[in-house]
Amino acid sequence: MTREDLIAEIKTKKSFLCVGLDSDLKRLPKHLLKTENPILEFNKQIIEATKDYCVAYKPNIAFYESMGPEGWRVLEETIQYIPSNKFIIADAKRGDIGNTSKMYAKTFFETYNFDAITVAPYMGEDSVTPYFGFDSKWVILLAATSNSGGLDFQYKSLTNGKMLFEEVLEKSKEWGDSRNIMYVVGATRADILQKVRAIVPDNFLLVPGVGAQGGSLRKVVENGMNSACGLLVNSSRGIIYADDSERFAEVAGEKAKELQQEMENYLKEYSVI
Numbered sequence: 001m002t003r004e005d006l007i008a009e010i011k012t013k014k015s016f017l018c019v020g021l022d023s024d025l026k027r028l029p030k031h032l033l034k035t036e037n038p039i040l041e042f043n044k045q046i047i048e049a050t051k052d053y054c055v056a057y058k059p060n061i062a063f064y065e066s067m068g069p070e071g072w073r074v075l076e077e078t079i080q081y082i083p084s085n086k087f088i089i090a091d092a093k094r095g096d097i098g099n100t101s102k103m104y105a106k107t108f109f110e111t112y113n114f115d116a117i118t119v120a121p122y123m124g125e126d127s128v129t130p131y132f133g134f135d136s137k138w139v140i141l142l143a144a145t146s147n148s149g150g151l152d153f154q155y156k157s158l159t160n161g162k163m164l165f166e167e168v169l170e171k172s173k174e175w176g177d178s179r180n181i182m183y184v185v186g187a188t189r190a191d192i193l194q195k196v197r198a199i200v201p202d203n204f205l206l207v208p209g210v211g212a213q214g215g216s217l218r219k220v221v222e223n224g225m226n227s228a229c230g231l232l233v234n235s236s237r238g239i240i241y242a243d244d245s246e247r248f249a250e251v252a253g254e255k256a257k258e259l260q261q262e263m264e265n266y267l268k269e270y271s272v273i
């Protein structure tokens, strides 16, 4: 999906919500365990219930590859089920030398038709640029992650006075642009969003950490929204596990709608729509 198409979808749906498909057999509503393919059934019902309120889906690859070949089949069928106007992110957090990165890119962009893949930037330029040889596909670089361990390295000052996440942003601008690079900045890191925007004013940011991790959507918007929106805000557990009864999909839809309505207000307040 191109940047123009993504922005158009955000304006049409009045939403910048990404629904995270972190689907775990142990957390599924019990009645689904009787079905032939519980995770796929769960994903389909979640997608049906939330598709009117979001612009993106983000299956976290760990939840699928942990199930072996069957998990990869479920992932493939899930992607095929997602409507074609949605931006689909492989949250795979890959990172390796160039020829291996090329194979990861083929896996997620060709074998599976994802729009974007999350990538750890710390192996540098040759580990990231192989992802750019694919039309309308995106790399989402980890910049300031939402977890507490993100503080162990990402905020450390380098000899040039910059923090590591700032150096990731500065350096990666030499490799690509706002048409093929996004950055992960956790909602729990809203305090540094203005610093992020000073370096990458135009790039989209993938923002996980609202809902289960307690990040504030308002603070993310106040510090991170730009004139094209520039944000994809993810919620996984807060939506997909909001209810574990036979009403789980309906409740997931309600949670997604609540976030969409809050987002619509912000898009209007910040004159994006």
Ligand SMILES: O=c1ccn([C@@H]2O[C@H](COP(=O)(O)O)[C@@H](O)[C@H]2O)c(=O)[nH]1
Binding pocket: 020, 022, 060, 091, 144, 145, 146, 147, 184, 185, 186, 208, 209, 210, 211, 212, 213, 234, 235, 236, 237, 238
């Ligand atoms: O910094 C990061 C990067 C990725 N994630 C992923 O996003 C979702 C968040 O799930 P919630 O249930 O909404 O907390 C999950 O797949 C993480 O692996 C992140 O949380 N933080």
